[in-house]
Amino acid sequence: MSSLRAYIITRILLTIPMVLILLILVFILLRVMPGDPIKAAMRPGVPPEYLDQIRHAQGLDRPLVINMRGSWATVVEPVVVLYTEHDPTSPPVMLALEGDRLPITDRFTAGGEDWIRVSADEGVPVWVAEDKLLWLRQVEFLYTPVEGAVLPADVEGNWTQVILHRGGVEGWAPAEAFDVAVNPFDSQFFNYLWGLITRFDLGKSVTLRGRPVATDLALKFPATIELSVFGMLVATVVGVFSGAYAAQKRRSGADYGLRIYSIVAYAIPIFWLGLMFQLIFGVWLGWFPVADRIDTRFRPDTIAQVFGLQQHLTGPTGEKILALTDFLSRFYIFSCLITGQWGSLLNALHHLVLPSMTLGLYLSGIFTRLTRANMLDVLQQDFVTAARARGIPEKVVVYRHALLNAFIPILTMFGMQFALLLAGAVLTETTFNWPGMGLFLVDRIVDRDFPAIQGTVVFIALLVATVSLIVDIIYARIDPRVRY
Structure with missing residues (x-):
């Protein structure tokens, strides 16, 4: 029995690097394909704000493996003007006030210049230039004006404070105006791996509006x-x-x-x-x-409908049990046998x-x-x-x-x-x-929905690895010659 137990433990431990290699291969294969996966999934002529919004929600504006450009930027000056490009002569986009903490989506360093691009998070009030708001209205970008907002002093131009429903507005500013926090593991690969391990997060669909x-x-x-x-x-x-x-x-x-x-x-x-x-x-x-x-x-009918479980199962525990019965009800053969x-x-x-x-x-x-x-x-x-x-x-x-x-x-x-x-x-x-x-x-x-493709392939790979592990354990149980 001890030999069988050692075999099972060893086989489980060997499954871990195998699954990790599968995840790395799937991640690399879907990233080496040419083109922008977000543009590929969208129709032609989609406004760039929508593309930035989806790209930020998917985490595709992060570096692939190691993040050395910075993850978050905290404003250290009273007011910082964010521009369309990394050029102070380009049109202004929005304002960032002292103490604001904004996610970094890109960084430009060349010719002695150091600029970072930050994004406005959803649900957070932000000052946006009127010209930019006019464009957002034309493309039906979702936002809500903040009533009674007072513009900071010594700020030139026409600005309106709004709440962006899903973010998506980004702008450039010199890096010296921010306190940049660097997290090397805040990257596409490690965020995906951590979400998969801790929450079984397989990503969100692009074409299905962010559906998990x-x-x-x-x-x-x-x-x-x-x-x-x-x-x-x-x-x-x-x-x-x-x-x-x-x-x-x-x-x-x-x-x-x-x-x-x-x-x-x-x-x-x-x-x-x-x-x-x-x-x-x-x-x-x-x-x-x-x-x-x-x-x-x-x-x-579902198992809950046949046996009337909705009337007896209430509260958080009851909701979990009902969710489980609904999942089991999708196995039609099993469900029909139980419910008759x-x-x-x-x-x-x-x-x-x-x-x-x-x-x-x-x-x-x-x-x-x-x-x-x-x-x-x-x-x-x-x-x-x-x-x-x-x-x-x-x-x-x-x-x-x-x-x-x-x-x-x-x-x-x-x-x-x-x-x-x-x-x-x-x-x-x-x-x-x-x-x-x-x-x-x-x-x-x-539909060229690359995040959904990646999540599905990873799930199938995990399923195959799990079945292979179970079969090997059964094989070792019935054949005592199979041992490490």
């Missing part, structure tokens, strides 16, 4: 898990038993046919297989639906047939070949010969004794194939319009 990516994934995750579970079930049943049968009928026509099937199943494009299933079983024969997860009229909504259950299973068959048959070829290879080794061992000598029926020898011993190496393939299963789920969900994480990822790619 984790919120959308919580809605899409149950559909992907249901499809993955049933797809893996099909792959296991078809692959394992066809491989065992091929090993039993070695060098027969059935053996050669199943070996050819395993190659074809693995090589065939999964989206083409899905389209053929839709055409044959959905359009021509009309046996199964070709899209969506369930019919609208069969959409099941049998019509919805049958309809959900009816919709699940073609997508799960597509995904499962695509993966079954690997299990067919692996099971056949392991079964050939096991069938030549002494305990199989002894079982046959005792007169035990051949089917019992092959499918009960030999298959159980050959299944241990196959178990490790489940964790390795889970990543391939999720990759196949992206194409399967797109083909069948299945409302899961794969379809969500494709939609975000089409």
Whole structure:
């Protein structure tokens, strides 16, 4: 037991650097792509104030890894005029008063000059030039004037104090007018890593107006898990038993046919297989639906609605329990079994047939070949010969004794194939319009929503790492030879 405990602890510790490497790779790959991710997600002609607003909300105005330019700037002079460019002859934008603490979004140092660009935070009163306000009105920028505000003395020009609903107004001023606070770890990478560790913050969507990516994934995750579970079930049943049968009928026509099937199943494009299933079983024969997860009229009630939990669960604890039940209710198969909504259950299973068959048959070829290879080794061992000598029926020898011993190496393939299963789920969900994480990822790619793409890919990577860890622990539990 101590050896198994040491293996589990070591395996968990090895998962940490693996996940960290995955996070770094995803972060780098999405940052090395050319172009501005915010401009790519917006329509042409978007005012720069909106772009600055979104860029600041996403934290993309921070340095990538190490921040040596400064994080916050505190005004040390009575009044500081902020300009459009790092040039005192450019139009003024807003005023910063002594003691104001503003986030730094950029810094310019060249030719002996040192200028910093700061941003006005949302909900904080700030003095804005009238010319700038005229432009903000034209582009329908959201702000609220402050009634009765008194302009500081000795300030020239026309200024109005407003509260910006979402920030977004930025300006340049000499660095000597500020007390700059430097935090080297206030960067895009470390902020993202810290938010992921402490709050499981996967970022916010650009095209969905700052909606947390984790919120959308919580809605899409149950559909992907249901499809993955049933797809893996099909792959296991078809692959394992066809491989065992091929090993039993070695060098027969059935053996050669199943070996050819395993190659074809693995090589065939999964989206083409899905389209053929839709055409044959959905359009021509009309046996199964070709899209969506369930019919609208069969959409099941939530667990809380069926059992009337809203009347009994109140307060903060009750809200958390209700939120959990709502999440579990999105697993339609599980929810229908608990609540007894049998019509919805049958309809959900009816919709699940073609997508799960597509995904499962695509993966079954690997299990067919692996099971056949392991079964050939096991069938030549002494305990199989002894079982046959005792007169035990051949089917019992092959499918009960030999298959159980050959299944241990196959178990490790489940964790390795889970990543391939999720990759196949992206194409399967797109083909069948299945409302899961794969379809969500494709939609975000089409919309060029890079923060949502990053959050989804990171979540899938964490899911794959977790499943691989669980499979390795189970493997070590059933096979005492696996130890460090």
